Amino acid sequence: MVKFSKPKAFFLKGGSKAVLLLHSFTSNTVDVKKLGRFLNSKNYTCFAPLYKGHGHSAEHLILTSPRDWWESVEGGYNFLKNEGYQNIAVIGVSLGGILALNVGQKMNVNGIVTMSVPYKKDVDLLKKRVLNYALTYKQLEGKEKQQISHELDELETSSFSSLLQFKEYIDLTMEGLLRIKKPIRILYGELDEPLYKESAHYIYKNVSTHHRSVKGYSNSKHLMTLDPDKEEIHHDILSFLESLEW
Structure with a gap:
């Protein structure tokens, strides 16, 4: 087996x-991480929690649910509060953007940035993503092809009830958009699936705040923070943060 470093939370x-x-x-x-380092270089304190179940095998991941992931986020918010930070903005990509919208609905924040957020999701597509993740993870572990194939077959027969909960969590988040009254910037990649552009404009139309903007990036797919537009995205996010009342 190949040993590789486990991902973890970071605090800058x-x-x-x-x-x-x-x-x-x-x-x-x-x-x-790159966004965090950039913002930290501009004198922002940054904390990124690792959600429960993430950074491990797919078999471990599907045993967790949105409730667990939310607890990790809530823990991250409280960590910053306990460290003495009273002014907090939240930034999330994909699932992180869904969670960021929930932070904006339930907690006191100065501003919100979302990237690549789905306003709806099909459970079968979520399952496919988990299986693709499982394949990549097992390859990184250095497992043989036959073993990987056997383990993927076993995984396919597992319960994916957490993914149904994930879909429901997205639906509930969208139902609560009217509760968002703080400034928000909504970003999406033009090279991503069309759903994400639709989602960005749906969120824009349904939040309560008047301090809102939406923008697409022509060279970005889904993980915008790692794509060619990342430097432009960094500066756009910085500009948004600088516009907030702290």
Whole structure:
């Protein structure tokens, strides 16, 4: 077996303005590490929690649910509060964007940035994503093809009830968009599936705040924070943060 470093949360201390950074589904904090380093270089304090079940095998991931992921996010928010940060903005990509919208609905934040957020999701597509993640993870572990094939067959017969909960969680999040009264910037990749452009404009139309904007990036797919437009995205997010009342 190949040993590889397990992903983990990161905390980058800066000034009194704090940012909670939230990664995507089946991924980990590497999604937001470059953004975090950039914002930290501009004197923002950044914390990115690793959601429960993430950074491990797919078999481990499907044993967790949106409730578990939310607890990780809530823990990250409280960590910043306990560290003395009273002013917090939240930024999330994909699942992280869904969670960021929930933070904006339930907690006191100065502003919200979402990237590549789905306003609906099909359970079969979520299952396909988990299986693709499982394949990649097992290859990184250095397992033989025959063993990987056997383990993937077993995984396919497992319960994917957590994915149905994920779909329902997205639906509930969208139903609560009217509760978002704080500034929000909604970003999407023009090279991503059309759903995400639709989602961006749906969120834009349904939040209560008048301080809102939506923007697409022509060279970005789904993981915008790692795509060719990332430097433009970094500066656009910085500009948004600088426009907030802290």
